[in-house]
Amino acid sequence: MVEYNKNGTPVKKPLSLQINLEKFEKATDEEKRQQEVMSKSTTFFRDGMKKLFKNPLAVMSIIVLTLIIIVIVFAPMVVPYSYSEILSVNGKRDKGAKNLAPFVYSEMEQEYIANGGERFPHIFGTDEQARDYFIRVVYGTRISLVVGLFASIIVLIIGMLYGSISGYLGGKVDLIMMRIVDMIYSLPDMLIIILLSVVLNQIMSFKSGSALSKIGTNMISLFIVFGLLYWVGMARLIRGQILSIKENDYITAARTIGAKPGRIIKKHILPNCISVIIISTALQIPSAIFTESYLSFVGLGVQAPMPSLGSLANAAREGLQSYPYKLIFPAITICLIVLSLNLLGDGLRDAFDPKLKR
């Protein structure tokens, strides 16, 4: 017979192998509640973001990029000069303001300040045509970032459409579409860019003062070249992803339900390769910036007086011995942007797609 003590717990018999229940305490309500810890439902995206923010390099690059973007957005509002403005004091051209070092005023400006006037400092000095160099670098960064972003978006859209159609349909369609990709892959891009900008210069004429004419035909041909040539890598990548995702049962399930191919691609396939898409787009931006920079460097980029980081670096080449800082500023900016975008892309990849980690 089991005996109970006054607490209602069974008393252990001396020779019994049972656990002595008297040695146990009943859990309080609060302790019981502590057991019911359920982790919060996290989405794939939130989970990836959490991982991303634990990566110090990625966080650093996000900070650097944010700072650069804040500067290029707000600097033109603060700095009273424009990128094409030749410096003048009281309406008179300041001929002494050429090739000034950072934070140095020309003679005319010093005189003006001595007379009680206020003059905004030339943070990066001035260039050989007496234009404020800081604002030119800011505008150059703007152009480079915009080019990088737009080119990547063009590449993303074309590559995504092409790759997903090719991968989803498969078979003969895939075969033909991929051979076209191979053909485009083999074209020399430099040659095409040069030829296109020559041809486009001939056939395109913009109203002066319109946004397009400011960008210049070289820039437009650059976009066109990106649209024509650079999407192939993205298309291949997405096709490969889709080929592997397509084999999953949930795609078959969606077909059984009666979902149309468009819906299947949009709702089932693309969300499952979105990580790869984000990562490769993030890595595409620096490569586009680089392309723009070297094209501007060889003189095929933006049209004067619009600056870009590449054309600024090119212009600085002439006076390299006397004014090395004119090369250093745009070069450092390119480095910072490209490096932080690359690190951010790596961080995104590690956070969203650990399988791709080398």
Place this chain on the structure above:
Amino acid sequence: MSEYLLEVEHLKQYFNVRGGFFKTVQLKAVDDVSFNIRPGETLGLVGESGCGKTTVGRSILRLYEPTGGTVKFEGVEITDKNIGSLRKEMQMVFQDPYSSLNPRMTVEDIIGEPLDVHKLYSNRKERREKILNLMSLVGLNAEHATRYAHEFSGGQRQRIGIARALAVNPKFIVCDEPVSALDVSIQAQVINMFEDLRKELGVAYLFIAHDLLVVRHISDRIAVMYLGHIVETAESDELMTSPIHPYTRSLLSAVPIPDPETARKKNRIILEGDVPSPLNMPTGCPFRTRCAYATEKCAEKCPELTDRGGGHMCACWNK
């Protein structure tokens, strides 16, 4: 209107396989398969791995374009044109509960997808209500609705898959080994749920499995497949107690018995050799290469399914 819900006649499903450079070989995954399913009936389809069970299920749902034969649903032949509307009547539950649910969708969206595709609701509230009804039907809590598939166990995932199949109120569901990825205790739960759903909703199942005891438990009739052919069909108890075809007999003798005493006495029929490759099928009866009773006649002509009394059909030349 015919007596049967689903009539499969001479269904053939061949696949082209690269046999070498510039050479394609036909793989006869399903070769001349015929069977019928009545409304509310469960037909079990058994056979060893690679014999074409899954292919039969998928060809019926037109996930593959059948090479030959017809499938009639409620007396109407299924074609590419009317399959769109028939998707509301026929659904499928998949084998692998891990890959059959989209990892980027919440349970609510997974179950709601058939409703979205067929526009079976008039407003968000109705959609939500229908989804919650389906979830309670398969034994999921309402709070699970906003969670993702990876947060569930195998059994719960399979319930989600079943709720998705039920969302359109189908009359017929192909269950493609729905329990083989689950452990035994969960298998029992899921199978009992299938039975309850049949009683409640009157759906018919084509229940594909390789576990004979599971199939016997749930099916009214059982069809045995070997290498793309149906070799025997009968009422499930009839097939279990008095199998005719030598393949069925050896298959049944392989069922483990949880009693060592009887198991020792039992006469195991062990088959010689391997299953022939479906790329290179034997002539005549597909089973003759492993059959103890094979004669010359078996090599010449493939036997048809013939009635051996009481609806027990068997495809064998031996009487």
